[in-house]
Amino acid sequence: MSNELPAAEHYVLTVNGVAHEVRDAWIGESLLYVLRERLGLPGAKGACEQGECGSCSVVVDGELVCSCLVLAAAAVGRDITTVEGLAPAATPSDVQQAFVDEGAVQCGFCTPGLVVAVHHLLDQHPHPTDAEVREALSGNICRCTGYGRILAAVQAVAEERRRV
Amino acid sequence: MSETTTAAGVRHGLGTSAPRPDGVPKVQGRFAFSSDLWADGMLWGATLRSPHPHARIVRLDVSPAWTIPGVECVVTAADVPGKATYGLISSDQPVFAGDVVRYVGEPVAAVAADHPETCRRALAAIVVEYEVLAPLVDAEAAVDGSFPPIHPDGNVIRHQRILHGDPDATGPVVVEGTYELGMQDQAFLGLEAALALPDPGGGGVELFVATQWLHEDRQQIAACLGLPDEGVRITLGGVGGAFGAREDISLQVHTCLLALRSGRPVKVQYSREESFFGHVHRHPARIHMRHHATVDGDLVKVEARIVLDGGAYASTSSAVLVNAVSHVQGPYRLANAVVDGWAVRTNNPPCGAMRGFGVVQACFAHESQMDKLAAACGLSPLEVRLRNAMRTGDELITGGPMDSVAPLERCLLETAAVPLPPTPDDHVLARPGGTGRTTDPAHVRRGVGWALAMKNLMYSEGFDDFSTARVRLHDGVAAVKVATAEVGQGFVVLAQQIARTVLGVDDVVVEPADTTIGSAGSTSASRQTWMSGGAVDDACRAVRERLFELVGSRHGIEPLRLAIDGTDVVDTIGDLRVPVAEASAGVVLEQTVEHHHRPTEELDEQGQGRCHTAFAFTAQRAVVDVDPELGLVKVVQIATAQDVGRALNPLSVVGQIEGGIAQGLGLAVMEEIVLAEGRIRNPSFTDYLLPTCLDAPDVVAVLVEEPEPMAPLGAKGVGEPPCVAATPAIVAAIRDAVGRALPRVPVRPQDICL
Numbered sequence: 001m002s003n004e005l006p007a008a009e010h011y012v013l014t015v016n017g018v019a020h021e022v023r024d025a026w027i028g029e030s031l032l033y034v035l036r037e038r039l040g041l042p043g044a045k046g047a048c049e050q051g052e053c054g055s056c057s058v059v060v061d062g063e064l065v066c067s068c069l070v071l072a073a074a075a076v077g078r079d080i081t082t083v084e085g086l087a088p089a090a091t092p093s094d095v096q097q098a099f100v101d102e103g104a105v106q107c108g109f110c111t112p113g114l115v116v117a118v119h120h121l122l123d124q125h126p127h128p129t130d131a132e133v134r135e136a137l138s139g140n141i142c143r144c145t146g147y148g149r150i151l152a153a154v155q156a157v158a159e160e161r162r163r164v
Numbered sequence: 165m166s167e168t169t170t171a172a173g174v175r176h177g178l179g180t181s182a183p184r185p186d187g188v189p190k191v192q193g194r195f196a197f198s199s200d201l202w203a204d205g206m207l208w209g210a211t212l213r214s215p216h217p218h219a220r221i222v223r224l225d226v227s228p229a230w231t232i233p234g235v236e237c238v239v240t241a242a243d244v245p246g247k248a249t250y251g252l253i254s255s256d257q258p259v260f261a262g263d264v265v266r267y268v269g270e271p272v273a274a275v276a277a278d279h280p281e282t283c284r285r286a287l288a289a290i291v292v293e294y295e296v297l298a299p300l301v302d303a304e305a306a307v308d309g310s311f312p313p314i315h316p317d318g319n320v321i322r323h324q325r326i327l328h329g330d331p332d333a334t335g336p337v338v339v340e341g342t343y344e345l346g347m348q349d350q351a352f353l354g355l356e357a358a359l360a361l362p363d364p365g366g367g368g369v370e371l372f373v374a375t376q377w378l379h380e381d382r383q384q385i386a387a388c389l390g391l392p393d394e395g396v397r398i399t400l401g402g403v404g405g406a407f408g409a410r411e412d413i414s415l416q417v418h419t420c421l422l423a424l425r426s427g428r429p430v431k432v433q434y435s436r437e438e439s440f441f442g443h444v445h446r447h448p449a450r451i452h453m454r455h456h457a458t459v460d461g462d463l464v465k466v467e468a469r470i471v472l473d474g475g476a477y478a479s480t481s482s483a484v485l486v487n488a489v490s491h492v493q494g495p496y497r498l499a500n501a502v503v504d505g506w507a508v509r510t511n512n513p514p515c516g517a518m519r520g521f522g523v524v525q526a527c528f529a530h531e532s533q534m535d536k537l538a539a540a541c542g543l544s545p546l547e548v549r550l551r552n553a554m555r556t557g558d559e560l561i562t563g564g565p566m567d568s569v570a571p572l573e574r575c576l577l578e579t580a581a582v583p584l585p586p587t588p589d590d591h592v593l594a595r596p597g598g599t600g601r602t603t604d605p606a607h608v609r610r611g612v613g614w615a616l617a618m619k620n621l622m623y624s625e626g627f628d629d630f631s632t633a634r635v636r637l638h639d640g641v642a643a644v645k646v647a648t649a650e651v652g653q654g655f656v657v658l659a660q661q662i663a664r665t666v667l668g669v670d671d672v673v674v675e676p677a678d679t680t681i682g683s684a685g686s687t688s689a690s691r692q693t694w695m696s697g698g699a700v701d702d703a704c705r706a707v708r709e710r711l712f713e714l715v716g717s718r719h720g721i722e723p724l725r726l727a728i729d730g731t732d733v734v735d736t737i738g739d740l741r742v743p744v745a746e747a748s749a750g751v752v753l754e755q756t757v758e759h760h761h762r763p764t765e766e767l768d769e770q771g772q773g774r775c776h777t778a779f780a781f782t783a784q785r786a787v788v789d790v791d792p793e794l795g796l797v798k799v800v801q802i803a804t805a806q807d808v809g810r811a812l813n814p815l816s817v818v819g820q821i822e823g824g825i826a827q828g829l830g831l832a833v834m835e836e837i838v839l840a841e842g843r844i845r846n847p848s849f850t851d852y853l854l855p856t857c858l859d860a861p862d863v864v865a866v867l868v869e870e871p872e873p874m875a876p877l878g879a880k881g882v883g884e885p886p887c888v889a890a891t892p893a894i895v896a897a898i899r900d901a902v903g904r905a906l907p908r909v910p911v912r913p914q915d916i917c918l
Contacts, residue, residue, distance in 0.1 A: 026279065026281055028281065033280075036200070037202075041193075042193065042196075042197075042199075042200040043192070043193020043194070044193070045197070045199070045353070045354070045404070046199070046355070047353045047354065047355060047404075047436065047849075048436045048848070048849040048850075049435055049436055049437075050436070050848060050849060050850050052848075052849035052850055053353065053849055055353055082193070083192065083193035084192070084193055084194075086192075087192075089192060089194065092188055092191060092192060095191075096188070096191035096192060097191075099187070099191045100183055100184070100187035100188055100191055101183065102815075103181070103815040103816065103818065103819050105184060105186075105187045105190050105191060106405075106652035106653065106654065106819055106823065107352070107353065107354060107403060107404050107405040107406075107651060107652025108186065108187075108190030108191075108195055108197075108402075108404070108652065109197060109352075109353040109354040109404030109405060110353050111190050111191055112190075112191070112192075112193040115191055115193075131591045131593045131594065133857075134593060134857045134858050134860075135593055135599060135858065137856075137857050138598075138599065138856040138857055138858045139856075140856075140857075141353065141849070141854050141856060142353070142857075143350075143351055143352055143353050143405050143407070143823075143826075143827075143854065144353075144405055144652045144819070144823045145819055145822060145823050145826075146819075146821075146822030146823040146824070146825055146826035146827075146855075146860055146863065147822070147826065147855075147856075147857040147860040148818070148819075148822040148860065148862075148863055149815075149818070149819055149822065150857065151857065151860075
């Protein structure tokens with residue numbers, strides 16, 4: 001195998017409704033790497049490179065995925081939503097605000113992935129039970145909080161959405 | 165929780181669950197962690213590591229790496245311009261291995277290149293020939309001297325004895341056991357990452373790094389780079405958790421060296437696998453403990469022998485050992501002690517700080533012993549602890565009195581008052597094994613276990629771990645400058661709360677943490693609320709004095725009559741009321757102060773000396789459901805009452821308690837770095853198991869608020885005690901459910917069912 005990186009690739013990714021041209025990329029780059037290092041979208045975080053921790057969670061064509069396990073070039077032609085695309089910067093989403101209010105944020109490294117996962121869960125199941133929430137979020141590891149405040153935040157949003 | 169409000173609304177001062185200023189950026193993905201940093205023309209750096217636990221380097225040829233297009237820099241031990249070694253307590257760890265490697269993962273060389281993949285190929289191209297040596301992997305062989313020294317400093321990092329009271333005292337009831345703890349990883353989510361920017365001309369370097377202690381890093385980096393301290397300027401990069409693993413140098417020197425050598429910005433970021441090799445872990449321990457007691461269950465004497473495996477380099481092992489031996493006492497009245505402890509060097513991965521710092525190990529042993537004592541004396545686990553619980557003024561086995569507030573009886577009784585959870589939840593996910601759905605509910609057995617813990621706060625043995633704060637008041641806005649590492653614990657909001665309460669302002673800016681101000685000490689040892697909180701409080705009070713002098717002189721009032729009420733300066737015996745914003749308009753009032761805790765002493769040869777600054781306590785009661793056939797455990801509930809002194813931000817305190825419990829749960833039932841002949845067998849999140857939200861118990865936390873007079877804000881550190889108590893409480897509950905001895909953590913399925 002040559003030590004030189006193989007020929008550069010050019011492709012287009014649609015992220016948060018915006019088409020981004022990716023130029024001169026190595027074909028082996030993950031979606032996580034391209035989002036973070038080429039498209040200026042560092043919200044998705046890398047923490048395990050194996051799809052175990054959920055820190056890199058994004059939504060691709062309505063499906064919650066670990067972007068570290070998706071080749072960027074394989075996401076061409078799909079709708080990609082990252083944490084940056086959930087709500088305008090000036091107005092956090094209800095899930096984002098609940099995470100702040102309920103104390104679900106400590107170091108914050110797992111937080112963007114969890115926020116994406118919670119949005120995805122509540123879009124699919126507006127009124128999840130505690131067990132359903134736990135199962136849905138069991139692919140997102142948080143090392144700081146012990147999960148108590150995260151679960152409280154999810155239920156606070158579900159409750160608020162029920163009232164509205 | 166009480167909220168102080170004014171006409172302007174909720175003020176978010178001390179005692180309120182004020183929201184964190186970094187909360188919104190973090191939930192939006194806009195908060196810049198160290199791994200998010202980027203610079204024009206930036207190179208990526210990567211590290212070549214030893215594949216052997218012990219070997220001599222026979223040949224090292226980096227020239228093939230230089231031939232790879234995109235490679236800009238390759239460095240080895242020969243390129244380190246200053247001191248060849250670093251270390252927190254003793255400088256025994258090479259920046260790069262010279263002639264010998266002493267653990268799997270020890271850095272041998274580093275490269276910088278245009279792309280992470282180019283780095284990977286460059287590392288693969290470097291030629292290293294090793295002469296493999298027999299590894300020292302058995303800590304006992306280091307204690308008994310049967311293995312030749314693997315380091316010029318020898319194989320015993322520290323031996324510490326404690327002899328207190330009558331060493332020959334005995335009691336009619338004797339209980340003993342040998343306990344073991346595996347090696348735990350801090351497993352912070354935000355992997356090691358740093359960005360170094362070389363000064364033009366190479367006379368200095370600017371480093372953005374996720375660390376726990378900026379100034380200690382600077383001192384060690386500068387020495388290795390052969391630069392004066394001021395040649396290394398450090399700014400805290402966003403930190404994705406720490407838990408002790410960022411107290412030691414990891415990538416700091418390598419990153420700076422690559423940047424200085426290449427003349428380009430360099431970013432280094434570890435992978436998860438590399439992170440397991442790149443930072444210190446919790447010391448594995450083997451502890452034999454024997455207690456003598458009266459027939460009524462009153463403790464008479466403790467005897468203990470502790471061996472901590474420090475791995476290849478010293479890190480903080482000697483301090484971890486002092487914590488372990490001095491906390492053998494547990495939070496109990498105990499007049500006589502004979503303790504011997506060793507922290508030793510092996511060819512296992514280096515161990516150092518992790519949340520609980522030596523006390524986790526001691527507490528697992530003494531709490532296991534207390535349950536044995538209870539059984540021997542016909543007492544319940546709660547009764548034996550109530551009977552022996554320490555009070556303020558009781559004697560410590562290291563000499564001198566316990567002079568912290570010690571509300572242990574209250575912690576126990578308030579924990580006991582928490583209702584037990586209902587009978588096993590019928591939901592399949594609530595059963596042991598959870599999503600595996602393998603447990604037959606008819607087989608589930610429930611158990612209840614207790615633990616009582618104490619944890620020292622701040623640094624010990626004569627170390628002056630002071631903190632520095634600067635506070636500036638201008639136009640009704642306070643700016644707080646500290647070098648305190650925010651690692652997730654929420655100091656950034658506490659600093660705001662202090663300034664709001666003391667200065668009567670609503671707007672408080674917490675400036676970036678960097679080395680342009682004096683040290684804040686480390687974010688460890690549950691110390692920043694006390695130390696940096698104390699420094700910010702002192703600085704705010706000093707600024708407030710200047711403000712009162714200013715207002716007093718303007719209005720002809722003795723400054724001592726003035727006070728802050730809400731957001732106003734008021735005359736306590738007159739009518740004057742001036743908003744702080746108005747009083748501070750157009751002036752700059754600024755004060756910088758250092759906060760020091762009282763001095764402590766080193767332990768002498770007999771282990772006597774007032775070595776600790778202060779202590780915090782907690783009681784926990786764990787309820788578990790166990791499937792004894794499959795060896796599966798579900799921790800159902802942890803009830804706890806924790807001695808917090810004063811809850812300055814109740815939501816933050818609860819977050820620390822729940823988070824600490826989860827890490828203690830991990831050590832109890834799943835987390836272990838598995839070693840085979842010095843090699844880590846499970847360096848990934850696939851194989852190193854961490855608690856998920858399906859594993860998390862319901863936590864019912866009672867905050868016991870008895871303000872600590874020694875603490876500047878009455879508050880004790882809260883981060884470590886819950887982590888210390890959770891492991892023994894959970895294991896006691898499993899023992900209660902299945903009747904096995906379970907002397908080792910983590911408790912594995914085969915320990916329960918085979």
